[in-house]
Amino acid sequence: MDERYYKQVKTQRGFTYSYYFSPPAAGKPFLLFSHGFPSASYLWLKQVAFFQPLGYGLVIPDNLGYGGTDKPTDPKLYLASGLVQDMTDILDAENIDKIIAIGHDWGAILLSRILNHQPQRISAAAFCAVGYCPSTVPLRDLFASEVFAYQRFFIHPDGAPLMEKNIDAMINVLWGERPELVKETMCINGATRACIESNRRTPLPPWMTEEDAEMIRTSLLTGGLTAPLCWYRSVNEETIINEDAAVPPAACEIHVPMLFVAFKKDYIARPEFWTETHKTYPKGPLTLKEIESDHWGVMSHPKELNEILLEWVEGLGM
Template sequence: MNLASTIDEALYKQVKTQRGFTYSYFFSPPTAGKPVIFFSHGFPSSSYVWREQVAFFKPLGFGLVVPDLLGYGGTDRPTDPKLYIGSGLAQDVVNIFDAEGIAKVIAVGHDWGSSVVSRLINLHPNRVSACAFVTVGYGAPNPAAKAVITQPGMMTKMVGYETFAYMRFFCQPDAAEIIEKNIDSFLCLVYPEKTEIWKDNMCVEGGARAWIEGNTINPVASYMTPELLGHERSALLKGGLAAPLCWYKVLLEDAKAADDAAVPAEAHAVMQPLLFVASTRDPVCLPIFGDTNHGKHAKGVVTRREIAGDHWVLESHAAETPSLVLKVSVLLKSAHTSARPAKILGEF
């Protein structure tokens, strides 16, 4: 099952990028005068996670580009982490835009998808008219990113606990095999009924490995219906976890550090109108991370909205997030036509 199974299978297409990868993506062209929205998913999702947004925006005439990003769904699944560097992923997406004759997009990212939107802004700013970041904010190029994995205790000094401890397990050679063997335990950990599960297990050294190796089972969040959980399980087992985990493993690669270092400092600024949808009950991707980056790098109109939800607000608050994203088109218009955009934004 993918996004097409609930909307229109005929609207999924494929393109081979200049790096030689075949991407699968949902595409619906815009009606006259409407912008195109690019939706960028994260781990362990696929284009399917944006199905509610597609169902909302398509009847309104917005153009939509919703790919399975590298390693997921119907897109190629290389297992060399070096292939997941930011410049390469951004170029792949630009190749999709080119294939459809799209000059500019409103770029919307969630989780790791926010990193793709960020590199689009850095390396192809003329292709992004406005941007929205859901749960995970804009991230500037960071050649020292591997410190999050290689320096235990760093995050504890910053926020009081080890927010990204689980990444060290995800980067281990046997992580994919362990997760696939205990897929239901993995899903219980990723989509728990109580967010404390993340803080007590994913944010504790060795906690994620112990949970999944022990095949721990707990109630999942109510928004993860049996049908949705079944989709996640079958999609992950069909393609395996080796490729999706490369999004974490690339953090340890020298190629990633060099790729980030090559981005000029002046390109770190976000000049486009920016919307940040902060999830106040996410114990890992804390809103302060996005707020800090936006305060440092966002130079255009910035709007911040909060949702009292966990990391998966695209599922738990499916009726709320499309209307928030719709604000991006208002942001774009106000940034170009109003001398006092903050006043207009305050009327949202």
């Protein structure tokens, strides 16, 4: 990502956010891209290379805990309403009223919360890999599935220091040579800890360059993993659970156009997890697409994903 396009803003909560910003050409809308764990704004590098030359405005934050953004280590500060306010503060700083938002992983969950708390700021919403997660469905219940066994290690007090110590083993666990490997390394209780404690090294996936791996490595070691892992720890915070439970069911309905791009070989955020949710909550136009990738299709299959996003965005007529 070209550092010349990065800006900073201090939000009402007192956090300094770093974000990539490119203004739109005449008649083009703004796109907000929101990343998840353990990425920063660089996750969307190939989307920037595609959409920026087409004249689309871009707002791509380093979410709280990542990149050039502040890194608080109290999980209570990752309260949905606070994170949503941070996002709206960024939009306000750029005088953006409404935006087309695209989210991946935890970025898709953050997009869900913006739709629940500040829906007037979103003109259309696209979810990649992780589908819409309404506040009425507790994340703690969703993550109880054994496919999320790795999260028990993520939230353990020694999880962050172990991953920092053996960062290459951690990268190998998250980005395995084959999509199926996560079934062995992340979806069995104790497996993720065993891989990282033993500093197990395996080949990177064929699409990942050493430059990609170094970008991930540098980003995570520069800021550490304690803050990013607060997104997982926040799931068990009673304050956050109670806030989600207080959101009225009507506020969880989606009345703007929505796109879900399923990543068919994602064996953790499995496409079928979102089937019932997507039957229930979207009340406006719903577009369903899929690509043959694992969880990291944003990086591994940019051509397919970019074409899907562009067709959908152009079809919105905004």
